[in-house]
Amino acid sequence: MRRFRAIYIIWLRDLKRHFRDKARIFGSLGSPIIFIFILGQGLGSSFALGGLGGFDYKQFMFPGILGMTVLFAGIFASVSIVWDREFGFLKEMLVAPVPTWTIALGKVISGATIAAFQGVLMLLLAPFAGVHISPILIAELLPMMFLVAFSMTGMGVLLATRLKTMQGFQMVMNFFMMPMFFISGAMFPLKNAPAWLDSLSHIDPLTYGVDAMRTIMLPHFQSRFPLGMDILVVSLLSAAMITASVTAFSRQA
């Protein structure tokens, strides 16, 4: 009960902070909008891309952009542990009579909630990308977004145990998040990609998340992997990431 309460209040605090920061909520929609309207429009009308499975480019990229949103929001939300450390608030949590793992777990869950929420917000843009959404679709997508978000926030907390200051975050961004995003096939089909890129994409967790979202959102889409496999891989990965991050965080703190 006490542990549950600790996790709950850590989750609640992060959500309050997030929803108070209107600039962040809507600001994070900025780059997806640019991707869809400029990149999607531009690339879609200039090139005939193979492997889109009969969909136009904007439709194809939209699930990928959704994956990107979840990736960025998730990692950014959970890396906020580093902010908490820098501004002292982490200490308030660390001296409390609750086990350290509750803090890490609270952060993972709050990060995932925020990331999934940002994903849902993104769905408002679906009509502009020519993707039809319905309540049933959202209900199918939401668990998937949560699953992907959990693997991302687990990773974020794990990173936060290594990062001592927020200045190091730029490195994470450039050498970790961006490659993960591009390799996942979010922006282009990997059908005709060179072998090295294709094999890298197999170890990129986002690949499976994006593939699953595409399968769900685009009717009769020829997906890379079966949906069941996507879900299994992302679930296993999330479980592994959460375990690793909670363990690492408890050990360090």
Added chain:
Amino acid sequence: MEDDVTAENLFGQPGKAAPAGAGAIIEVERLTRDFNGLRAVDEVSFTVGRKEIFGFLGPNGAGKTTTISMLCTLLKPTAGRGVLNGYDIITQQDAVRQSIGIVFQDPTLDDQLTARENLEFHAMLYNVPRNERDERASRVLEMVGLSERGRDKVETFSGGMKRRLEIARGLMHYPHVLFLDEPTIGLDPQTRSSIWEIVHELKQQYDITVFLTTHYMDEAENCDRIAIIDHGKIVALDTPGNLKHSIGGDIITLHAVDAVAARDEIKEIFGFDASVIEGAGEANAPAEKSIRLEVPSGRTVLPQLVRQLSTEIISVSVREPTLDDVFLSLTGRQIREESADKMKDVMRRRMRARGMRR
């Protein structure tokens, strides 16, 4: 472990509270902590009584914060043992944590939340029953004079208000011991005295022990007892009054054209051991020309001194001993100049932290 260690008998129920001075709330035996082979705290032993205001006084790096961290279960001791409120600081961490409130040197508030939200967060982590949270929050806010600001975001608070809010938060779960690590550092004199008023009120009205560290000599006088700590060891432990009496009499500070000659002459004529003060002296005279001596009675010695010395005297002053003098006579050093450096350091750190915001 559920709900078992919440202290319910503190505020407003004096009947259940232990009488002042009855038994020790903190007992420490040969507590030691090494950092990479360096001994930060060296076999420190002491006890703190219930309802006491206990001060740790010493320069920067003397081991004050390290000792507090061990008592708060944030650091594992290298050796030795400690018991707080009947719980072992090594094996009963959660019970110890539930028994204490802590205010750290650097702020640990979430400034995007309101004051009340910060208190609420704390209350939930410390298992305060839901139906009491609001009432307790109002109560502690009133105590630190922040009743009107409960719904405001902490980012709008001044440094002194934040410190007061941290004290309020530390009291939310009705701890037995409140740790204050340098509670007045970086605050203006007015705010400093308001913090002390809160501490005294706590002592008078509630069954709570206050354990604080400071390097301000004048503030240490507010404590019931002081442990003077230097290089990880306790060099003296007593009431401020007794510590000052241990000096024996008054302090004469004398500025002479030739301090060394004056010192020798005093030794020859009066038999007092005077010392030439190195480093900081009075503001209006060069330090290297000052000498300092402890005499049984300043009023009787001073006239003779002035009459009989052949070395030219620039100025002379008599005063009762302060804790500064106690520290000086125990360690051979003054604490003041280190304090000034520390202040600058803290300011610099705060500035940097602020500059880095988002």
